Amino acid sequence: MTTETAERTLKTTHLPVADPDAPPQQPRPGLGKPTSEESFALLGTWLGALAMAWLVTQQLLPLDGWAWLVTTWLALGLIFTVVTTSISGRRVDVSDRLAAAIITSGALVVGGALLSTIGFVIFRGWEPLLHLNFFTDDMSGVGPRDPFDRGGIAHAIVGSGIQLGIAIAVTLPLGIATAVFMTEVGGRFAGIVRTIVEAMTALPSIVAGLFIYTVLIVAVGFPRSGFAAAMALSVMMLPIIARAADVVLRVVPSGLREASLALGASRWRTVWHVVLPTARPGLATAVILGVARGVGETSPVLLTSGVASFMVTDPTDGVMNSLPLYIFKGARSPELMDIERAFAAATVLLILVLALFVLARLVARQRTTAPRPSLLSRLRRLAQHQENR
């Protein structure tokens, strides 16, 4: 650029003048990857808050224990965030950083609570789990102070299995058939059924148990048994499974149904060969999650099955134990050994629920299309085809 053109520019336009007092132009923090300065501020804030919290709770104030330390750390961390951000940023930046800190720490609190739940149950109940007889024996003749190499929860596991098995055998066909009726047949009556089923999902599980207790045990005179417990579980699970299956069936694309009907299939064949196979992973997930809910539900079982300390395999033959009931009775017992056994059983229940949950995820992710044939088999088929020609 020559001086001549520069002079001409000066005459026609105003060049921006640098203002020494203006704040430096910075990109907004909080978007994109944090700069090294931001990372350092974050680290420094929370380390400083931890040190301060230790000083305040453990040295200055009479607030001993880790619970106070963590609470104070959280509160101080938020205050320190405000202070460090306001050194370099404006009000907008302060509120942004503070909101991020609050939201992240809220999520961490929830994660910590979940971890502490699982960790605490395993921590209190690992000892009985080391003995194999815990899984193969029942508690008949075992006193509350007997060592862990005597007695086990086989009767509770078997009881839970039988009760759930009956409940699934009742609710699965009924629930899915109801969902098919609500989505595929339709009409005004289906609308009524849907309304009632949705309303009954609000039924508290204890009321379902009380209903079966009143009708089956008090009025009919049926003994407290695994069958009664299974009925209570069915009453509780039926609306849940029917509703979940209804939601799954409703999202099957209607283009598939119409294509099947246009090809001349009857409605029954459409349901059996198109709608249900399409919805199979979703249905399986709905059922498994319903079962996971049922296996841990204590209150209906508490009212209807009674407690047995021995193995019962006949669901109509008197009292029968189940895992949640065993845990509940153990947790209420004054004996420390009983409580520890209850925690061990709770660990088993937790693992069972986790397994069901993982199974539900795997089924939901399953691909229904067949895998592509390998290159070799395709070549072989091609060669065969050439030969035939």
Added chain:
Amino acid sequence: VTTLPVSPALADPPEVAPRKLARTATGGDRVFELTATSIGALVLLITGGIGAFLAWQSIPTLERYGWAFFTESAWQPEADVLGIGAVLVGTISVAAVAMVIAFPLALLTALFISEYAPASIKSTLVSLVDLMAAVPSIIYGMWGYFLVMPHAAAFAVWLQQNFGWLPIFQVGADPDAAVWDQSRYIGSAFCAGIAVAMMVLPMSCAVMRQVFSQTPQGEKEAALALGSTRWGMVRTVVIPFGRGGIIGGTMLGLGRALGETIAVLLIISPDFVIKPRVLEVGTNTVSALIAGRFGDASAAQLSALLTAGFVLFVITLIVNTLAAIIVNRSRSGAGTDA
């Protein structure tokens, strides 16, 4: 101009009638339709029958005790004094404590998962929340009873010392005693509420997160392009869009909190007094009342328990229905172009 040859046969076209469409099913479809309808009717009979049975069983109790059934606090079958006033207040206070704890945590967690978490761990976090919802309530009850209750009692003392002038934080014990009396602070609605909060939190969080994730991407990007911070974007786009989900999810959680039995039964010390003091020992809920009193109940008492269960069911039903309406209405606003 070209002309098409017209066949003489078409000059006089035959009568055209629309093809007949059969509306009523025939053959196999008829069987299918009848079977499905009858199963639907059966399920309607079973599920609706329970509701009708509960309502029918409530009539004698309500006729006998009248409105006093809702206001009387004592449950003394031997004196023929039955009422659910105290347990209703207890149910509501446990649920209220649970919601006070669960609502902010569920909202923060949902916001974290949908807006702040790195994309690579998002689906894992969603699964974790679902897993948290699947953990049986008895396990949260044990967690609350054995691990949290001593800390909750200590926190209750602190609350009483500093906020004791509020009626709900009052406790009938001296907070400044040299050794504070732990037995006055355990087994309270506050302790039970913490365990119940863990149960309803994942449920509310899942609903909120789902609604947040439906926020139109275009509007979020527009807010960022206008120079807003991430929090500004969340405050002006995500939260207003998800308001229905926030309210609906909270109410769904409330419906679950009202009916929760086993964790409450494990933690509380049963007491039949109408008390708003949530930190003090002793409270009761409708479901804990049923679980505790069904065994030695006579026919009349059983009918009274069924009435209490029916009242609980109606309250839960109203809360759930309102929640469903609110959540569905919020979805109808999702038509904005993304």
